[in-house]
Amino acid sequence: MAINKKQHAQWSSSFGFVLAAVGSAVGLGNIWKFPYMVGESGGSAFVIAYLFCIALIGFPILVAEWFIGRRGQKNPINTFMDVAESEGRSRSWGIVGASGILGGFLILSFYSVIGGWALNYITKTGSGAFVGQDSDAVGATFDAMLASAGTLTIWHTVFMIITALIVGVGVTKGIEAASKILMPLLGIILFVIVGYNVVSGGFGEAFSYLFAPDLSKLNSQIVLAALGHAFFTLSIGMGIMVAYGSYLGQEVNLLKTARLVIILDTVIALAAGLAIFPIIFSNGLDPASGPGLIFVSLPIAFGKMTGGTIIGAMFFLLITFAAVTSSISLLEPSVELLEERTSLNRTMATVVAAVVVWLLGIAALLSFNLWSDVLIMGNNIFDALDKLTSKFLLPITGLAGIIFFAWRMNQDAIRAELNLSGTAWQVWQVVSKFIAPIAVLVVFVTTLIGMG
Numbered sequence: 001m002a003i004n005k006k007q008h009a010q011w012s013s014s015f016g017f018v019l020a021a022v023g024s025a026v027g028l029g030n031i032w033k034f035p036y037m038v039g040e041s042g043g044s045a046f047v048i049a050y051l052f053c054i055a056l057i058g059f060p061i062l063v064a065e066w067f068i069g070r071r072g073q074k075n076p077i078n079t080f081m082d083v084a085e086s087e088g089r090s091r092s093w094g095i096v097g098a099s100g101i102l103g104g105f106l107i108l109s110f111y112s113v114i115g116g117w118a119l120n121y122i123t124k125t126g127s128g129a130f131v132g133q134d135s136d137a138v139g140a141t142f143d144a145m146l147a148s149a150g151t152l153t154i155w156h157t158v159f160m161i162i163t164a165l166i167v168g169v170g171v172t173k174g175i176e177a178a179s180k181i182l183m184p185l186l187g188i189i190l191f192v193i194v195g196y197n198v199v200s201g202g203f204g205e206a207f208s209y210l211f212a213p214d215l216s217k218l219n220s221q222i223v224l225a226a227l228g229h230a231f232f233t234l235s236i237g238m239g240i241m242v243a244y245g246s247y248l249g250q251e252v253n254l255l256k257t258a259r260l261v262i263i264l265d266t267v268i269a270l271a272a273g274l275a276i277f278p279i280i281f282s283n284g285l286d287p288a289s290g291p292g293l294i295f296v297s298l299p300i301a302f303g304k305m306t307g308g309t310i311i312g313a314m315f316f317l318l319i320t321f322a323a324v325t326s327s328i329s330l331l332e333p334s335v336e337l338l339e340e341r342t343s344l345n346r347t348m349a350t351v352v353a354a355v356v357v358w359l360l361g362i363a364a365l366l367s368f369n370l371w372s373d374v375l376i377m378g379n380n381i382f383d384a385l386d387k388l389t390s391k392f393l394l395p396i397t398g399l400a401g402i403i404f405f406a407w408r409m410n411q412d413a414i415r416a417e418l419n420l421s422g423t424a425w426q427v428w429q430v431v432s433k434f435i436a437p438i439a440v441l442v443v444f445v446t447t448l449i450g451m452g
């Protein structure tokens with residue numbers, strides 16, 4: 001039951017909502033970040049920790065954020081304030097919405113830099129630059145891009161302009177409609193690459209690297225990384241899903257929808273793993289080489305396979321599209337806030353937010369070249385932004401959100417609205433009241449200690 005008068009139109013159908021939510025969730029996190037984090041953490045241990053985090057923490061928090069958003073029907077800050085008030089709690093819960101918006105804003109700065117890499121690789125791959133190249137040459141091309149502050153700035157700028165134009169002109173709906181075709185196409189191309197790997201080697205090794213349960217490698221750092229990534233990939237802990245929930249009609253079944261979004265998101269991430277690791281192993285590359293992993297591996301395969309120039313260019317085009325459907329969801333809440341809280345109109349609000357994010361992004365991209373020795377607590381600016389958001393802001397915001405939901409809201413109303421009873425309700429209570437918050441807390445405190 002919504003407590004405010006409708007502030008904006010609702011999704012025309014639950015399908016429209018699923019598209020937008022999947023658009024936000026599926027992005028660079030699945031195809032760029034997931035594989036390199038798996039590689040840095042030694043394979044299946046990370047995958048297993050990640051799957052647990054998604055199921056036990058990501059799922060309840062996603063449902064909680066949509067639920068709160070649907071109740072509040074406003075931007076994340078006002079939503080938290082109003083829902084808290086209607087539950088007889090302090091309006092200072094609004095701060096949860098604020099920290100979420102800040103997290104999204106900071107993420108966009110470095111997200112746009114990587115979106116720029118993907119854009120650059122559309123042209124590189126499409127012009128046949130990788131045809132017949134070995135892993136050394138492909139690696140050298142990537143290093144040359146990183147070394148050039150000018151190149152990185154140009155592509156980061158192009159990516160930010162695309163994002164700002166879509167948000168400023170307000171054509172997000174059109175983008176969501178396009179994702180109906182383009183997202184499945186991305187899935188198909190990923191599976192084409194996986195198919196190529198099955199016939200050209202390295203697949204078995206990659207499969208067991210990703211899935212053979214090897215818990216001996218599991219340690220607290222890996223669990224931390226997996227938790228942070230679960231938040232990142234599902235776009236939770238950022239107020240974005242709260243904002244999206246405000247558009248949801250009462251008829252939408254939150255549990256089923258969350259299950260669908262999570263399954264799609266996870267399938268894409270795992271497919272990206274199966275697309276990338278066979279190439280890594282069959283070319284003797286280092287799985288732990290970090291953020292450049294997809295850019296130094298996939299082009300080798302594109303350079304060899306029949307039609308690789310076109311398939312490769314399409315692949316990077318589709319990743320860019322997936323990145324844009326996520327980046328618009330990262331920018332939108334800040335723009336909405338500026339529009340509501342200042343005298344700026346939508347266009348100016350978008351320009352202001354985008355320029356600040358763009359400047360931060362410049363600082364992030366200089367970490368790869370001119371400012372590589374500018375360190376904040378031992379991290380370059382790019383890594384500092386990534387860690388501050390994934391390991392601090394998102395978990396804190398998500399934790400506060402689930403605590404509010406499970407401990408501060410009327411549980412009978414939640415049970416009725418989620419339509420749960422008997423054992424299912426008991427399981428839900430244990431997960432949302434205890435397992436999810438305690439797990440985040442443990443992980444968060446361990447991070448704090450680790451940072452000290």
Ligand code: PFF
Pocket residue numbers: 024025026027028029030104107232233234235236238240326327329330
């Ligand atoms: N979930 C997106 C991805 O995996 O690429 C990234 C993202 C989008 C994170 C929107 C947070 C967000 F609010």
